Amino acid sequence: MPDLQPLFGVEPPASPKITILPIPFDATASYRKGAALGPAAIVAASAQVDLSSGPLSVGQEELTALLAEDPELVSLNESITKLTAPISAQGEFPVAHPETLAEVNKAGEHIRALTHRFATRTLDEGGIPVVLGGEHSTPLGSIEAVAARHPGLGLLQIDAHMDFREAFQGFTHSHAAIAWNVLDRCEGVAKLVQFGIRDYSADEMAFGRSQSGRVVTITDFEMTQALHEGRSFASIAASVIDHLPELVYISFDIDGLDPALCPHTGTPVPGGLLWGQINTLLLMLARSGRRVVGFDLVEVAPGEGEPGDAWDANVGARVLHALLGVATLTNGFTPS
Secondary structure (H helix, E strand, O other), X not given: OOOEEOEOOEOOOOOOOEEEEEEOOOOOOOOOOOHHHHHHHHHHHHOOOOOOOOXXXXXXXXXXXXXXXXXXXXXXXXXXXXXXXXXXXXXXXXXXXXXXXXXXXXXXXXXXXXXXXXXXXXXXXXXXXXXXXXXXXXXXXXXXXXXXXXXXXXXXEEOOEOOOOOOHXXXXXXXXXXXXXXXXHOOOEEEEEEEEEOEOOHHHHHHHHOOOOOEEEEEHXXXXXXXXXXXXXXXXXXXXXXXXXXXXXXEEEHHHEOHXXXXXXXXXXXXXXOHHHHHHHHHHHHOOOOEEEEEEEEOOOOOOOOHHHHHHHHHHHHHHHHHHHHHHHHOOOOOX
């Protein structure tokens, strides 16, 4: 049995239904670092979460195992960040030595293979794999494994960004390339539904529109405009969910939320989903008859040194608890 940690103040179960792998890696973050500290901060903050605080609180913490953070990944992140920092500082089109890029991309491939093995093993055991980042590049291998196991999969991406940048800054496994890599590598992903999007290039939007209906993007502007015209958020959420097939993977970048909820995330953008809105969306998804077969939570970055800086981790822990609730409800899991 691998090393397990308590989560939400609860000891890990003997036979978990959901297993979480923390990936403390943010070496390709192009604006602000800190997401590598997210997993540990979320775990620490999770003890403060009230476990009976709404319809998505269904005893999920009794079904969930959290794997211990691998110190080798911490060391890898530190060494690769020394290589990426001067490259990222140059902007979108940096000049970098090919050997340096190869070393960075080798690290990204290592993490992809690691999360792929983890997800495959968890699926083989009948469980739900969860990746806790870290930057948004980290769950690619897990998404690949879930999509291979469940062809026709729908991927719900909560995000401020489209993440269609192919090898951004020369990094194949860039945080800004996750959605590109998913479409390129995961034939089993039949539909990518993006919600909360509000920061993207013309090329990214054109790429999404070129995918023959495989990609559906609902921008923050479109959502806000509809709300201003009198449409309810519930009806907007229903239209988002309607695009998804029966089996769903959720990729949740915390910057899809209003930055008041995640002020230290790596690439914050004005706008975004409010706390009540994201909980409404997740509850409606849980009641829609669909089944969540995997998810990730990424880009939670705690601040440094100030008493209030636990806020990002506090919100991240509550998002994690809600996502675990959706997975528990949609799979019919019952706490003992």
